[in-house]
Amino acid sequence: MPNKDQGFTLVELLITISLIAIISSMAMPALADLIAYNRQQALLRQVQAAVQKTRAEAVIQRRMIVLCGISDAATCSRDWSRGWLTVVEGTQEILNVTQIPLADELRWSGFGDQRVLFIEDGTTRNNGRFYQCHKQRIAWQLILNRQGRLKLGTAADNASKASLCSS
Numbered sequence: 567m568p569n570k571d572q573g574f575t576l577v578e579l580l581i582t583i584s585l586i587a588i589i590s591s592m593a594m595p596a597l598a599d600l601i602a603y604n605r606q607q608a609l610l611r612q613v614q615a616a617v618q619k620t621r622a623e624a625v626i627q628r629r630m631i632v633l634c635g636i637s638d639a640a641t642c643s644r645d646w647s648r649g650w651l652t653v654v655e656g657t658q659e660i661l662n663v664t665q666i667p668l669a670d671e672l673r674w675s676g677f678g679d680q681r682v683l684f685i686e687d688g689t690t691r692n693n694g695r696f697y698q699c700h701k702q703r704i705a706w707q708l709i710l711n712r713q714g715r716l717k718l719g720t721a722a723d724n725a726s727k728a729s730l731c732s733s
Contacts, residue, residue: 606698606705609672613696613708614716616664617682620652621714623661624684630655634681635674639663644680646672646696655683671699675730676710688714695719699731 574582616633624631636651637643640660649665649672666672674680676694683691690712697707697719704727707719719727 602700606700609666609698610706610708610718612664612666613672616650616652616662617696617708617710617714617716619662620682621684621688621690623652624686625688627654628686630686631661631684632681633684636663636665639665642681646674673697673699673730682710684714690714695727697724697727697730702731703728704731 620631620633632642632651632653632655634642634651634653635644635646636649637645640651640663642651642653647666649663651660651664652662653660674682674694674696676682676692678692682694685691690710693710693712695707695709698705704719704724707724707727709717709719709723711717
């Protein structure tokens with residue numbers, strides 16, 4: 567005959583709740599890091615796609631196309647942390663606007679101009695790097711060469727340029 571008074575004691579319940587609290591307190595930082603990593607990778611893919619699309623537009627349209635940071639939805643800026651703008655050089659016709667959350671800290675470090683100008687043959691007048699800072703370090707960087715091609719920076723590249731994120 568089964569006993570109908572079976573159940574958890576108060577002590578067993580408190581121990582179980584304490585263990586759940588301890589385990590979840592250890593898991594939360596890892597979960598926050600996973601979310602941050604996924605956001606970084608999403609921004610990396612967005613920047614790669616934007617550069618490749620801008621380069622392709624320059625070749626297809628046989629015009630100079632500019633990729634630049636934005637201050638608002640219609641004006642080029644030196645600040646890439648708000649997003650970027652794709653415009654036709656000369657006519658200032660806006661082809662695309664991409665806005666990103668300010669927390670993403672996207673930056674561009676290039677020679678000369680703070681914008682990327684693609685010429686009709688797909689090359690660019692300036693090389694440099696897009697990078698994202700996270701916790702005073704470079705999370706990733708995309709290196710753009712004068713031929714208009716991108717290369718993902720290695721861990722050694724990121725470590726050697728870590729000073730870019732200290733400012």
